[in-house]
């Protein structure tokens with residue numbers, strides 16, 4: 525019987541045909557989510573019953589979904605953050621998880637840096653000024669020479685650090701597993717969480733979302749920050765307590781923030797929209813031609829390796 529593969533991410537295979545050509549060699553029956561949005565749990569439960577492998581974007585692969593997946597051998601994350609997958613349930617059921625580590629690193633680092641520059645120079649507001657037939661200037665601040673606090677020095681955090689050296693920034697970092705080789709090479713200083721939040725002019729978050737990192741930035745951290753400091757989140761919405769961020773921005777406890785990710789996505793009619801010291805983007809960190817192509821190819825390689833009983837590629841190891 526032909527194996528069935530479900531593909532849900534919107535941008536999969538949109539920038540090149542290579543991933544589909546790779547899949548063709550195996551004569552799988554391919555199902556594609558053409559709805560333009562992630563599946564609801566109830567939809568996935570129906571579809572997944574006789575699926576052997578799934579390439580998934582941000583759809584929630586809950587324990588209910590997994591319990592209904594009678595043939596599933598592999599869940600392949602088209603991306604890096606696997607917080608939308610019930611990893612423990614998958615482990616219990618013997619379903620392998622593969623992902624695409626590093627595939628979107630440079631794209632997320634680019635977006636992070638561009639958000640930092642947009643915040644410091646009020647780029648969105650400047651654009652609005654000119655479009656409304658006004659000619660006013662806003663005094664911003666330089667990123668050059670400032671202190672950057674990088675939370676999470678994995679692939680993306682390290683790439684942000686590389687960009688920051690070009691701006692002669694003083695770079696502080698915090699990570700549960702510090703990488704001293706990288707730090708020595710780039711002149712990055714590992715500090716404790718409190719020091720980073722107290723001293724940084726720009727803080728950027730690059731942690732995976734899990735029980736340990738949920739609301740990693742909460743009241744206490746906003747209280748430590750300078751009132752001239754900015755925070756940028758391109759990791760996952762749940763890393764920041766959004767209600768507390770709202771108050772910090774509203775009361776000018778901090779200077780500003782930029783969010784590519786939200787506790788609820790999309791953040792429809794959110795009260796965050798009232799704030800003019802906040803820049804928003806719709807979870808676009810990996811939305812480049814280059815990252816999409818790399819993610820699609822690595823996703824297909826991972827999926828095929830498990831479905832065809834080869835040495836699994838890009839296996840996600842649950843470190844708990």
Ligand SMILES: NC(=O)C1=CN([C@@H]2O[C@H](COP(=O)(O)OP(=O)(O)OC[C@H]3O[C@@H](n4cnc5c(N)ncnc54)[C@H](O)[C@@H]3O)[C@@H](O)[C@H]2O)C=CC1
Nearest residue numbers: 605676677678679680699700701730731732758759809810
């Ligand atoms: N906005 C977007 O489109 C994208 C968002 N992401 C998010 O960015 C996150 C980071 O991505 P990468 O850098 O590629 O992952 P990575 O796995 O290379 O780096 C994560 C880093 O966080 C550290 N870490 C983990 N738990 C920690 C804790 N409790 N305390 C301190 N440090 C901890 C790890 O030691 C590691 O250095 C992903 O998990 C994903 O959620 C990733 C790609 C695109």
Ligand SMILES: O=CC(=O)O
Nearest residue numbers: 602603604605810
């Ligand atoms: O959000 C995207 C990812 O790769 O994780």
